[in-house]
Amino acid sequence: MTLEQFRNKPAWEVYEAALLDRGFAPYWDPDAESNIVGITCCRCRGVPSYVGMTDGTTSLGFLACRPECGEWIGFPAPAPSRLP
Numbered sequence: 001m002t003l004e005q006f007r008n009k010p011a012w013e014v015y016e017a018a019l020l021d022r023g024f025a026p027y028w029d030p031d032a033e034s035n036i037v038g039i040t041c042c043r044c045r046g047v048p049s050y051v052g053m054t055d056g057t058t059s060l061g062f063l064a065c066r067p068e069c070g071e072w073i074g075f076p077a078p079a080p081s082r083l084p
């Protein structure tokens, strides 16, 4: 990741709001949650929260740290086993 990319990375709250605007909805996936046990934030060593987002066809997974830290990463998530 370059410094330029990092500087342009939106705050998690902003990105999350943009996803919601695009029709994505959060979902809970215990399997994905269990896969990230032990992962810590590269910046503050805190434990990030797993957030799944899906629009029904595309599923995205995110690890979002505390708002005070603001670090987050996104990755393609496995399809949720069931939607609410």
Ligand SMILES: [Zn+2]
Binding pocket: 041, 042, 043, 044, 045, 046, 065, 066, 069, 070, 071
């Ligand atoms: Zn952090």
